[in-house]
Amino acid sequence: xxxxxxxxxxxxxxxxxxxxxxxxxxxxxxxxxxxxxxxxxxxxxxxxxxxxxxxxxxxxxxxxxxxxxxxxxxxxxxxxxxxxxxxxxxxxxxxxxxxxxxxxxxxxxxxxxxxxxxxxxxxxxxxxxxxxxxxxxxxxxxxxxxxxxxxxxxxxxxxxxxxxxxxxxxxxxxxxxxxxxxxxxxxxxxxxxxxxxxxxxxxxxxxxxxxxxxxxxxxxxxxxxxxxxxxxxxxxxxxxxxxxxxxxxxxxxxxxxxxxxxxxxxxxxxxxxxxxxxxxxxxxxxxxxxxxxxxxxxxxxxxxxxxxxxxxxxxxxxxxxxxxxxxxxxxxxxxxxxxxxxxxxxxxxxxxxxxxxxxxxxxxxxxxxxxxxxxxxxxxxxxxxxxxxxxxxxxxxxxxxxxxxxxxxxxxxxxxxxxxxxxxxxxxxxxxxxxxxxxxxxx
Amino acid sequence: xxxxxxxxxxxxxxxxxxxxxxxxxxxxxxxxxxxxxxxxxxxxxxxxxxxxxxxxxxxxxxxxxxxxxxxxxxxxxxxxxxxxxxxxxxxxxxxxxxxxxxxxxxxxxxxxxxxxxxxxxxxxxxxxxxxxxxxxxxxxxxxxxxxxxxxxxxxxxxxxxxxxxxxxxxxxxxxxxxxxxxxxxxxxxxxxxxxxxxxxxxxxxxxxxxxxxxxxxxxxxxxxxxxxxxxxxxxxxxxxxxxxxxxxxxxxxxxxxxxxxxxxxxxxxxxxxxxxxxxxxxxxxxxxxxxxxxxxxxxxxxxxxxxxxxxxxxxxxxxxxxxxxxxxxxxxxxxxxxxxxxxxxxxxxxxxxxxxxxxxxxxxxxxxxxxxxxxxxxxxxxxxxxxxxxxxxxxxxxxxxxxxxxxxxxxxxxxxxxxxxxxxxxxxxxxxxxxxxxxxxxx
Numbered sequence: 001x002x003x004x005x006x007x008x009x010x011x012x013x014x015x016x017x018x019x020x021x022x023x024x025x026x027x028x029x030x031x032x033x034x035x036x037x038x039x040x041x042x043x044x045x046x047x048x049x050x051x052x053x054x055x056x057x058x059x060x061x062x063x064x065x066x067x068x069x070x071x072x073x074x075x076x077x078x079x080x081x082x083x084x085x086x087x088x089x090x091x092x093x094x095x096x097x098x099x100x101x102x103x104x105x106x107x108x109x110x111x112x113x114x115x116x117x118x119x120x121x122x123x124x125x126x127x128x129x130x131x132x133x134x135x136x137x138x139x140x141x142x143x144x145x146x147x148x149x150x151x152x153x154x155x156x157x158x159x160x161x162x163x164x165x166x167x168x169x170x171x172x173x174x175x176x177x178x179x180x181x182x183x184x185x186x187x188x189x190x191x192x193x194x195x196x197x198x199x200x201x202x203x204x205x206x207x208x209x210x211x212x213x214x215x216x217x218x219x220x221x222x223x224x225x226x227x228x229x230x231x232x233x234x235x236x237x238x239x240x241x242x243x244x245x246x247x248x249x250x251x252x253x254x255x256x257x258x259x260x261x262x263x264x265x266x267x268x269x270x271x272x273x274x275x276x277x278x279x280x281x282x283x284x285x286x287x288x289x290x291x292x293x294x295x296x297x298x299x300x301x302x303x304x305x306x307x308x309x310x311x312x313x314x315x316x317x318x319x320x321x322x323x324x325x326x327x328x329x330x331x332x333x334x335x336x337x338x339x340x341x342x343x344x345x346x347x348x349x350x351x352x353x354x355x356x357x358x359x360x361x362x363x364x365x366x367x368x369x370x371x372x373x374x375x376x377x378x379x380x381x382x383x384x385x386x387x388x389x390x391x392x393x394x395x396x397x398x399x400x401x402x403x404x405x406x407x408x409x410x411x412x413x414x415x416x417x418x419x420x421x422x423x424x425x426x427x428x429x430x431x432x433x434x435x436x437x438x439x440x441x442x443x
Numbered sequence: 444x445x446x447x448x449x450x451x452x453x454x455x456x457x458x459x460x461x462x463x464x465x466x467x468x469x470x471x472x473x474x475x476x477x478x479x480x481x482x483x484x485x486x487x488x489x490x491x492x493x494x495x496x497x498x499x500x501x502x503x504x505x506x507x508x509x510x511x512x513x514x515x516x517x518x519x520x521x522x523x524x525x526x527x528x529x530x531x532x533x534x535x536x537x538x539x540x541x542x543x544x545x546x547x548x549x550x551x552x553x554x555x556x557x558x559x560x561x562x563x564x565x566x567x568x569x570x571x572x573x574x575x576x577x578x579x580x581x582x583x584x585x586x587x588x589x590x591x592x593x594x595x596x597x598x599x600x601x602x603x604x605x606x607x608x609x610x611x612x613x614x615x616x617x618x619x620x621x622x623x624x625x626x627x628x629x630x631x632x633x634x635x636x637x638x639x640x641x642x643x644x645x646x647x648x649x650x651x652x653x654x655x656x657x658x659x660x661x662x663x664x665x666x667x668x669x670x671x672x673x674x675x676x677x678x679x680x681x682x683x684x685x686x687x688x689x690x691x692x693x694x695x696x697x698x699x700x701x702x703x704x705x706x707x708x709x710x711x712x713x714x715x716x717x718x719x720x721x722x723x724x725x726x727x728x729x730x731x732x733x734x735x736x737x738x739x740x741x742x743x744x745x746x747x748x749x750x751x752x753x754x755x756x757x758x759x760x761x762x763x764x765x766x767x768x769x770x771x772x773x774x775x776x777x778x779x780x781x782x783x784x785x786x787x788x789x790x791x792x793x794x795x796x797x798x799x800x801x802x803x804x805x806x807x808x809x810x811x812x813x814x815x816x817x818x819x820x821x822x823x824x825x826x827x828x829x830x831x832x833x834x835x836x837x838x839x840x841x842x843x844x845x846x847x848x849x850x851x852x853x854x855x856x857x858x859x860x861x862x863x864x865x866x867x868x869x870x871x872x873x874x875x876x877x878x879x880x881x882x883x884x885x886x
Contacts, residue, residue, distance in 0.1 A: 001734075004692035004775060005726035006700060007603065012684070014604065031684045033649075033847065051604055051652035074847030076684070076818075103684070106847030107820040131646040131843040140650050147607045154597075160450065161457065161494055164590045166676045166858070168877045169612065169659050170625075170636075172884050182613075184627030186673075187665075187881050193613075193636075200877065203574040203886070206476075207583050209494035215658060216612050222630075230629075233609045241455070241474045241519070241546070249447035257449060283448035291444075332447060375519075377550040396886030400574040404476065404517030404549030415609070434611045434643065438630050441615050443646070443839030 012078065015052035019091050021083045028083065030055065030095060031103070033135075034075045036115035037068070044068045046097070047115065048077070053269065054137065056089035057081065058096045066100040073115070074106035112136075123427060130434060130443050141270040143433060146419040148267045150214055152259035153235045153413075160251070162237060163208040167200035169193055169216065173393030182220045193218035196412060198344070199397045201238040202373060205408045206400055212237040214415075224438045226427040227312070227365065229416060231436040238410030245346075245356045245372040248409045249286060249332050252360060252368060256281040256330070274423060279329035279362070285322060286332040289354070292318050308337040310359075319364020334358040336371075343383050346372040346409075356409075362421040370411025377401040455521065458495035462534055464526045471526065473498065473538060474546070476578075477518045479558035480511070487511045489540070490558065491520070496712065497580065499532035500524065501539050509543040516558070517549035555579075566870060573877060573886050584713040586876060589862040591710045593657055595702035596678045596856070603694070605680060606651040610643035612636060612659065616836030625663045636661035639855060641787070642840045644681040645816060648851045649843055655680040657858075667881045669870040670755070670808065672859060674879040681853030688789075688799045688815040691852045692729060692775050695803060695811060699724040699773070717866060722772035722805070728765060729775040732797070735761050751780040753802075762807020777801040779814075786826050789815040789852075799852075805864040813854025820844040 012029045013021070021028060032048030032055065044059040057079060059068050064081075071077070078101045086094040112121065112129055114136040119126060126133040134140050154164065170186060171194045182193040197213050204211040217234045242248065260278045263271060271278070287295070289310070296317040297304050305311070310318075310333070322331040335354040338347050345355040357371025374380045380401050384391065391398060419431035429435040434443060455472045456464070464471060475491030475498065487502040500522060502511050507524075514520075521544045529537040555564065555572055557579040562569060569576040577583050597607065613629060614637045625636040640656050647654040660677040685691065703721045706714060714721070730738070733750070739760040740747050748754070753761075753776070765774040778797040781790050788798040800814025817823045823844050827834065834841060862874035872878040877886060 002689070002729045003726040004689065004696040004729055006693060007697040008686075008690055008693045031849070033849065051606070076847060076849035078684075103850055104818050104848060107845045110846050131649060131839060132846055134647075134650040143608070143651075144606060146609075150607060150609075151597075151601070154594075158594070163494070163587060164593060165586070165876060166589075166593075166659070168674055168879050170661065170674050170879050170884065182627060182629065184625060186625065186879075186884055187663075189884055191884055204577075204876070206574060207577040208586075216609070218613065220630075231611055231613050241521075243451075246445070246447065247451055250449060250451040253447040254450040283446040286445040286447055375547050393885075396574060402550045403553050403575050404519060405547060406474070406476065406519035407546055433608060433647070436611050436613050436629075441613065441629055441632055441634055442836070 015050050023085050027080045029080050031078045034073050054090050056094040058094050064097040074110055076103045078103055141273040142423055144270040148263045149259055152262040156255045156258040157212045162210040162212045165204050165211045165213050167197045180219050180221045182218050195219050197236050201236055203400045205238050205240045206405050209240040229428055229435055233415040235413040235415055240406035240408040242407055242409050245409050248370050248411055253284050284330045284332055286334050288335045289333055292333050296321050309340055315361055316364035319361050329363050331361050332358045343387050344373050346374050365421055367417045368411050368413045372409035375405045375407050458493050466528050470523045472523050474521045477516050497533050499537040501537050507540040517553055519546045521546055584716040585866055587710055587713040591706045592702055595705040599698045599701040600655045605653040605655045608647050608654045608656050610640045623662050623664045625661050638662050640679050644679055646843045648681050648683045649848050652683040672871055672878055676858040678856040678858055683849035683851040685850055685852050688852050691813050691854055696727050727773045729777050731778045732776055735776050739764050758804055759807035762804050772806050774804050775801045786830050787816050789817050808864055810860045811854050811856045815852035818848045818850050
């Protein structure tokens with residue numbers, strides 16, 4: 001019998017180790033995928049794609065053991081050679097090849113020139129060929145940035161006393177209700193896919209006080225816009241013992257700051273590849289919904305059509321206003337109208353037509369919805385009744401309040417939307433590995 | 444307009460800060476939920492539940508501003524008082540109350556005595572009253588341990604060059620296929636809930652080389668056992684450029700070691716509350732499937748009924764065998780029969796009836812399935828054809844291999860099962876916040 005005793009030490013070197021190797025006769029072993037080949041006759045430049053970036057390898061007639069005509073783009077190889085300084089190579093180093101072993105070979109030529117710096121193709125084609133288009137260096141860098149955001153969310157919240165939870169995605173009733181739910185049969189019982197972990201994270205405030213979850217949510221909305229996905233990753237937090245919804249805004253500001261620091265520290269390479277300038281997050285202005293509407297109506301001479309809702313165009317103008325007037329990419333729009341918020345939102349005791357809630361706009365796009373929730377059982381069931389809603393399927397949620405809950409609130413952040421705005425992309429699908437929309441169920 | 448400028452400093456103290464306060468006349472401010480009240484007449488012990496544990500507060504007639512009869516279990520309060528040394532109190536300190544402010548009050552008495560050390564009730568009742576039963580100190584501690592496992596998985600894999608991915612849970616075809624899929628209508632197209640991120644994580648190996656995901660998976664299996672859930676959290680990894688499936692076993696061993704270290708360091712309190720002795724993870728034995736069957740058949744005089752499958756009882760006996768013979772809680776069972784593994788599993792070139800795959804058993808229960816995958820396009824499509832399977836809905840997955848993939852493999856760990864075995868529980872529902880099984884869709 002064999003033992004598995006911790007990670008096997010690999011003989012092959014990864015990029016950070018390779019870049020530390022000094023020019024010498026020492027042979028090193030490297031694995032990677034052939035990203036591109038430029039054959040000049042007696043020598044050929046073979047660019048290897050590794051998880052940390054590209055490495056220039058040089059094939060030389062008579063010095064490398066494999067004939068260059070046996071090597072092709074898409075091959076996965078294990079090679080050995082020596083490291084040499086070379087100004088014109090990426091990272092200033094190249095690997096002169098002595099041996100090339102082909103580990104696996106593609107069965108067909110690549111359908112996209114993924115070695116181009118920028119993929120010269122439509123979003124539609126990129127998405128249709130997603131497994132291949134993501135192999136482009138810029139395309140994949142986006143998802144390292146996305147990783148950084150999600151990682152920052154968790155790391156920051158651990159440091160603030162939050163507990164991570166995993167709540168079910170199959171449920172019997174949605175938090176916001178109605179037409180935007182995917183429905184299916186669960187062992188002959190009617191079931192839905194959760195559009196938010198809202199009920200569960202509130203329930204868990206009664207247990208752990210501060211909780212978060214990073215997971216998929218599902219919305220059957222018949223929107224086919226550049227901002228909507230029918231499945232996305234939601235970064236959710238919920239916290240007890242708040243004094244006001246400003247505690248939630250402050251926690252989000254703290255998260256955003258932490259994110260920018262983590263990206264600068266750990267994702268500098270990807271920021272550079274993508275040419276991203278990180279937004280300022282020192283302090284974020286809060287403006288009331290009604291005031292925001294008036295400000296943009298005045299400055300941009302736009303008539304207010306509906307005083308109780310924000311149109312996408314208005315969101316963009318609010319973003320523009322705060323960029324122009326305060327040089328700020330972010331703004332919290334607070335006190336949304338009650339009729340536009342779910343029943344569990346806490347109404348403003350000073351004016352019950354509005355709620356103690358907010359959206360965060362980032363460059364004119366809503367990336368977060370949050371606010372204070374009702375914690376009193378009678379207030380909650382009273383509001384439910386005034387809205388003519390049934391308690392059916394919500395008994396357990398409501399009982400949580402019957403047995404006592406602290407004042408609390410929370411928020412949900414759309415990971416893809418936040419990533420999209422950081423990247424400066426204009427379609428949320430650019431920030432989703434495998435988007436699901438009304439027309440797209442594959443790959 | 445207001446600014447949100449990072450986390451608001453709270454005046455109230457959390458438990459770690461409180462325990463650092465020396466006995467003095469300094470008044471401190473604390474928030475929490477009234478976990479229990481023991482009223483002795485002139486004084487009353489009011490145990491406050493906070494996210495980090497319990498705090499003994501003492502109400503005294505004439506010294507505390509609120510009458511004790513106005514306080515009840517389940518109240519959320521903000522109190523002030525002074526800290527005093529008290530041997531008999533949890534942590535050796537108590538808070539003598541001067542002021543009590545009730546932030547919120549339950550509408551009904553608690554249906555369970557959650558302040559008991561061990562909830563004296565059936566699993567069924569605990570699950571029915573989950574929002575409340577989780578408020579018990581021991582119940583909630585389990586999910587801190589679960590947090591630790593999931594956190595360790597991510598932290599360890601970041602350190603090993605893995606990239607986190609978020610893959611869709613709505614798909615058009617499952618990795619293992621067939622009857623164990625939940626089906627539904629996605630904008631009038633037939634869709635399924637993914638039973639594994641298998642196809643996507645393999646696709647992403649072509650992009651990032653090493654990837655992981657922590658997310659929900661869905662299985663419509665008609666099992667109603669102590670080991671099955673119809674929705675669970677899967678910890679998945681997939682890695683390229685492996686030499687053999689032993690690279691995967693080694694990575695899992697590394698993860699398990701890291702987990703035990705993290706639990707000891709950051710979750711010592713919960714380990715103590717639950718009386719958990721962590722298992723040894725220095726090295727883990729690997730035994731071939733066929734050999735494992737023979738060993739237990741011989742030692743426990745049990746006839747081998749089916750040479751190509753492991754029954755749950757056999758798994759338990761293998762666990763027992765390796766505990767008795769090697770004092771090991773873990774064992775990798777390797778080289779599972781090909782007919783029991785999905786088409787993408789790499790067959791053993793030395794004997795094609797078996798695969799280069801494994802399960803990890805932890806105290807006799809399968810907690811992981813993994814192995815090397817086929818990376819060659821022709822080998823993969825050939826095996827598909829020999830099994831008489833259709834390519835429909837898998838075109839994109841298969842094309843990934845057509846355009847080149849490195850040798851690779853990976854694994855999936857059931858978070859709830861791993862937690863259950865760490866906790867020494869005998870039902871996986873004890874390690875799931877809100878279990879979904881054939882009969883349970885709520886809460």
